[in-house]
Amino acid sequence: MTTAQLAKSTQPSSTAGAIVLSTTDGNNVIQADVTYYIKFNVYLGDKPLTAGDSLPYIWVYSDNAENWQWTVAKTGTTNGGVVLPVSKVGQYRFYIREPQTADKIGNTFNIPYHAADLTSYPVKAVQPLYTIDVTEATNGVGIKTLFPIKYLDRPETGKAKEFYPVSGIKKVLTNKNTLRNPLKLDDYTITYQLWSDASQAYGSTNSYIAKSKYSAILKTLYNSVFTAEIVDVKVNNKVTQQETKNGRVLSFNDGDTNRKLIFQDNATQNARYYKSFLDNKKMSAQEAIRRTHPSAFEYVLQLMHDLDITEIYITSAWRPALGSILHRYSVGVDIGTLKGNVKDDTTNKTHNIAVYFKNELVRQSWMTNCDPTRILNAKNTLTEKLAVKLSKMFFVYIAEDRLWSVDTFTSGKPKLGWLGGPWQLYAKTLGIQVTTDNPECVHKDYTHKDHVHLTLNHNLV
Numbered sequence: 378m379t380t381a382q383l384a385k386s387t388q389p390s391s392t393a394g395a396i397v398l399s400t401t402d403g404n405n406v407i408q409a410d411v412t413y414y415i416k417f418n419v420y421l422g423d424k425p426l427t428a429g430d431s432l433p434y435i436w437v438y439s440d441n442a443e444n445w446q447w448t449v450a451k452t453g454t455t456n457g458g459v460v461l462p463v464s465k466v467g468q469y470r471f472y473i474r475e476p477q478t479a480d481k482i483g484n485t486f487n488i489p490y491h492a493a494d495l496t497s498y499p500v501k502a503v504q505p506l507y508t509i510d511v512t513e514a515t516n517g518v519g520i521k522t523l524f525p526i527k528y529l530d531r532p533e534t535g536k537a538k539e540f541y542p543v544s545g546i547k548k549v550l551t552n553k554n555t556l557r558n559p560l561k562l563d564d565y566t567i568t569y570q571l572w573s574d575a576s577q578a579y580g581s582t583n584s585y586i587a588k589s590k591y592s593a594i595l596k597t598l599y600n601s602v603f604t605a606e607i608v609d610v611k612v613n614n615k616v617t618q619q620e621t622k623n624g625r626v627l628s629f630n631d632g633d634t635n636r637k638l639i640f641q642d643n644a645t646q647n648a649r650y651y652k653s654f655l656d657n658k659k660m661s662a663q664e665a666i667r668r669t670h671p672s673a674f675e676y677v678l679q680l681m682h683d684l685d686i687t688e689i690y691i692t693s694a695w696r697p698a699l700g701s702i703l704h705r706y707s708v709g710v711d712i713g714t715l716k717g718n719v720k721d722d723t724t725n726k727t728h729n730i731a732v733y734f735k736n737e738l739v740r741q742s743w744m745t746n747c748d749p750t751r752i753l754n755a756k757n758t759l760t761e762k763l764a765v766k767l768s769k770m771f772f773v774y775i776a777e778d779r780l781w782s783v784d785t786f787t788s789g790k791p792k793l794g795w796l797g798g799p800w801q802l803y804a805k806t807l808g809i810q811v812t813t814d815n816p817e818c819v820h821k822d823y824t825h826k827d828h829v830h831l832t833l834n835h836n837l838v
Contacts, residue, residue, distance in 0.1 A: 471507035492580020776818035
């Protein structure tokens with residue numbers, strides 16, 4: 378077939394994978410292994426993704442969705458526009474990519490499942506963010522968006538419009554839809570409820586937990602074996618202790634030391650506004666906790682062990698609707714307060730000291746100023762001195778794990794990503810020797826005036 382004949386060819390007359398081109402002289406030429414491309418722009422709630430809101434995703438394919446046999450078609454990260462390949466007839470799904478996974482194109486993909494409390498039994502398949510059916514069409518390849526996937530127990534009328542994108546859009550792919558000229562679909566809004574349904578509720582059988590050095594503790598956490606948070610409440614000028622409604626405590630032994638992860642009552646507030654994967658009721662606090670990836674809590678457990686921290690008060694972890702994508706993607710943890718064992722170098726005695734991550738905008742009069750750069754003198758109390766000491770130990774610890782990504786003084790992948798807190802901290806301010814100028818380790822802004830935000834690097838495999 379000559380170049381001139383190809384130029385006179387009509388549009389493809391069959392399917393993805395093998396295209397029949399009819400020439401003007403009546404001959405047919407088979408063009409095999411054709412890949413088309415589609416494109417859509419992603420929005421979170423009511424705003425587009427930005428450079429700081431990158432979404433790791435995985436695009437999978439099956440020629441028989443009923444048999445649950447899926448293959449990885451593409452993986453990537455997007456901060457807005459998504460270009461995806463379509464090369465075969467069947468169903469394609471766009472999932473949030475689980476952190477710490479190394480799926481490769483052509484590998485088998487196992488559909489993720491939400492796990493039940495206590496048993497971690499897989500209960501319901503995780504909702505894809507986007508799904509299309511690809512079928513044969515007379516002038517190319519037909520695609521149809523599908524929402525909701527039929528196995529998901531969600532209403533399809535009425536208030537469903539508040540939760541899911543429009544379903545049933547039909548378009549046709551043709552031979553013109555190359556990588557440089559993908560078929561443009563509508564702007565795609567990931568509503569907050571959809572983000573909830575697409576974010577896995579992990580269980581104790583998760584493969585990451587199985588290989589963790591803190592596997593036993595993580596299994597307890599992801600089986601939702603918690604006690605209630607207890608707080609002091611002043612009633613009629615008397616202080617009494619009461620359980621909070623949604624606060625949860627994970628108590629565990631680390632050698633001879635008892636440690637506690639305390640998820641405060643408001644830590645899951647945003648998540649509890651949205652529906653559980655189980656039914657149309659709002660999710661529980663323990664389900665919300667299990668939406669955070671195990672690698673994030675594993676890091677916190679390691680930090681507690683290394684710094685001899687006995688209690689960490691978590692003010693937020695996974696949440697679908699507020700802040701950046703770091704919390705939504707299940708790799709962000711906020712810490713408001715911690716307590717740890719600190720040695721007094723003068724007496725060699727150890728004291729349990731509280732560190733409050735609050736700056737001058739929100740710090741109450743009874744709280745110690747725990748700015749790690751604070752200059753102390755003989756007039757300061759022992760509690761102040763030890764609190765600042767522990768605060769600096771904490772920030773040096775996380776800053777060094779962050780610096781792997783911005784400095785070349787050590788090799789390997791960074792354990793942590795972006796860090797935010799009540800004080801702006803640079804490497805040299807913390808006494809960390811670096812080979813570059815003086816990188817910022819912890820960013821300060823108004824949002825983080827009362828807590829430290831940790832972001833786990835989600836690509837450590």
